[in-house]
Amino acid sequence: MDTAVHPDIEGSLIEALKQGDSTAYKKAVRGYSPGMLAVARFYLDHSSAEEIVQDCWVTVIDAIHKFEGRSGLKTWLHRIVANRCKNKLRSSKREVATDFSEGLEPELAERFNATGRWDVPPKLKFHESADTLMENGALSDCLDKHLSALPETQRSALMLYEAHQHKSEDVCNILDVSASNLRVLLHRARQKIFLMVETFQETGEC
C-alpha cells in the first residue's frame, strides 16, 4: 500500500517543507522513503540504495524551494533518486541490464502443448478479494519471500507501478526503461506471483 499523502494535503506539506518544519520532514520521510528506496534498489545494492536515499533527503532541503509542482511531489522525489543513482552508476561504469525478449515465464510456458492450448490449466480460482488473501499471514509472508527473490529490475518496476501507483509513463522515465520493456517486466513479475499463489493454494506451502 502506498503511504504517500493525499494530493489535497500535499500542497500544505510542501509549504511546511519549504518553511523547514522538522515535523513535516518526519512525515514526508515516512511517507515517501519506501518508494524512493524502491527506485534506488532498481539501480543499486541494498546499502548503496539506503545511502542514496539519505543523501537525497538532504538535498531536498534546498531543492524544495525550486519545486514548482508541475509533477507530484512523489514523482519529483523519485526522479531525484533516479538521477543520483544514474550518476553514481556512470562514475562506476556499471550497466543495468533490462532486456527481455520472452513474454512468458518458463514455468508457465511449459504448461501449453504444441498447438498452444493449455496442457496443465490453472486448477483453482483464486479468492476474489485481495484483502481476504492478505488476511492470510502465511501467504503474506510467502509473497514477501517471493518478492525479495525477484530480480531487482522486476521488483522495482512492480513496486512503482502496482504498490506506488505510478503511471507507466512515469515509471519508464524514472527507471529509464522503454515502454515495451516495462510491459514485459510487469508481465513476468505478475506471472511469478500468479505461480506462487497457485502453489500456495494447492499445497498450503510457500
Added chain:
Amino acid sequence: MLMCRDLAEIASDYIDGELSARQNLSVKMHLMMCQDCRTFIGNLRASTRLMQAHSSGHPDEELLRRIDERISEALKTRRTRDNDEE
C-alpha cells in the same frame, strides 16, 4: 486464431487495457469460449490486486531515524546560514 498460449503472453496488457481494439476483441472472443483462460485471467488479476495491497520493502526504523537526524542537522546549518545573511 488466438491460442491459449498467445493469450497468456498478452494477458497483462489485456488487464491494463493496453491492447489495440482488434487484439482486445480477439481476447474477448477467446475468453467467451475458454474456461481455462477465464480462470487464468481472473487469477492473474487477483495476483495483481494482491501486489497492490501488499506493502513490502519498507525501510527499517533505523534508516528512517538516520534520515531524520541528517535532515535536522542540515536544517540547523541552513538556519544559521540564513541568519548570517540577514
